[in-house]
Amino acid sequence: MEISVDVNGTSHAADVEPRTLLVHFIRDTVGLTGTNIGCDTSSCGACTIHVNGEAVKSCTMLAVQADGQQVTTIEGLANGEQLHPMQEAFMECHALQCGYCTPGMVMASVSLLDENPSPTEAEVREGLEGNLCRCTGYHNIVKAVLSAAGGDQ
Amino acid sequence: MIPVQFDYVRPESADAALAALAEHGDEAKLMAGGHSLLPMMKLRLAYPAVVVDIGRLSDLSYVNDAGDHLAIGALTRHRDVETSELVNEHAPLLAAATANVGDLQVRHRGTIGGSLAHADAAADHPSALLALGGSVVARKADGSERVIDGADLFAGFLESSLDPTEMITEVRIPKHTGAGWNFQKFNRRAQDWAIVGVSAQQVNGSARVALVNMHPTPARATAVEAAISGGASAAEAAEQAAEGMEPSSDLNASVEYRQHLARVLTKRALQEAGIS
Ligand SMILES: Cc1cc2nc3c(=O)[nH]c(=O)nc-3n(C[C@H](O)[C@H](O)[C@H](O)COP(=O)(O)OP(=O)(O)OC[C@H]3O[C@@H](n4cnc5c(N)ncnc54)[C@H](O)[C@@H]3O)c2cc1C
Ligand code: FES
Ligand code: FES
Secondary structure, three states: OEEEEEEOOEEEEEEOOOOOEHHHHHHHHOOOOOOOOOOOOOOOOOOEEEEOOEEEEHHHOEHHHHOOOEEEOHHHOOEOOEOOHHHHHHHHOOOOOOOOOHHHHHHHHHHHHHHOOOOOHHHHHHHOOOOOOOOOOOHHHHHHHHHHOOOOO | OOOOOOEEEOOOOHHHHHHHHHHHHHHEEEEOOOOOHHHHHHOOOOOOOEEEEOOOOHHHOOEEEOOOEEEEEOOOEHHHHHOOHHHHHHOHHHHHHHHOOOOHHHHHHOEHHHHHHHOOOOOOHHHHHHHOOOEEEEEOOOOOEEEEEHHHHEEEOOEEOOOOOOEEEEEEEEOOOOOOEEEEEEOOOOOOOOOEEEEEEEEOOEEEEEEEOOOOOOEEOHHHHHHHHOOOOHHHHHOOOOOOOOOOOOOOOOHHHHHHHHHHHHHHHHHHOOOO
């Protein structure tokens, strides 16, 4: 099936099988490998991207469902060399170790603040419950999100 | 994991979707948010020959005040139900149950109609529908519609009483403005499904109680309700929570543990709902 997906502001047209998962389309067809696959069962959040500005797990969407929609991946956040404030905050707060969960964490965090610009710590933890990190113990991730939200962490 | 091959259609209207269902019958499956269907297709537990994507039928995404009840479009996503002012005011139990579904990413995609049609005893919405006395509107390709009471919607394990060519277009929730309610969900990790859950709603001084994951279908705890109506205290009534239920035993919990959880959580839910 012919689809055309706007990924990070560029339109990508391709002929895909309807069963192609969106995450495979992004990684293999578009060639953007920042979006990771962790569990492939919608549990870990590593594959989180934005569809029309909202965080979703791209292993649990078909590429054909994104036909004509706007997709943003981790590669689309920075403005040239200028990192997105959430990326800056993750760096500043040491919110990553191995980095495997990071693209998904950052995308989920950006979506979280879009919906709730000044969350409490509890709201951040709850808002990120769909993203697993095996390294950091979450504390610094939560700090980063609060810091990006303009809190005094 | 990738599903087996299938044909994909994305009709522009509910009528066109219903026509596609009528044409393909058992071979076809509606896909709303895809957050139950796609995981099952990836595990190859479901393998429809035709997927009819209704996820973008935005005219079926709404929450309206319909006088004595709320009318919620079947394609309304969990996040929109959870944050709806109308739902929070008139059926806060539904808002709370919805907010407990999976995680934010899941709630951005999953729909209320999909959740109810999926008829999963482990899901949160069906219990809220039962406790709130809600119903769904099901439509067919010939334009005929019927209203299915929540009590008649859940027919068996992962089985609704919908005909394969029917589509839920609307969910109707009677208003319970200002009445006591509570939702309890017990799980081990934040985003997990309920090991056991409870929806409790005060209705004219009595209570409607429905349990999550305690029976092959979503189920009302009728013994608890009868005890409350008969004047029992919340603690006494909650002792009846596992009565008539046939919970399963799995990796998370044995039958006995589920029965125990049902009693403890029902007591909490009743008390939090203001039924002492
Ligand atoms: C990681 C994860 C965690 C989750 N955790 C929870 C949880 O904690 N609690 C919970 O309750 N749920 C949970 N869910 C399920 C989630 O709520 C689903 O969104 C929901 O069960 C199905 O809604 P959907 O719109 O995605 O339906 P789909 O997957 O699109 O469809 C499900 C079924 O319903 C049918 N269908 C869909 N729409 C209609 C309609 N309008 N009329 C008739 N039939 C229809 C489809 O044909 C299919 O058989 C979770 C899902 C995931 C992926
Ligand atoms: S890879 Fe998608 S949630 Fe884990
Ligand atoms: S930094 Fe390693 S998984 Fe999160």
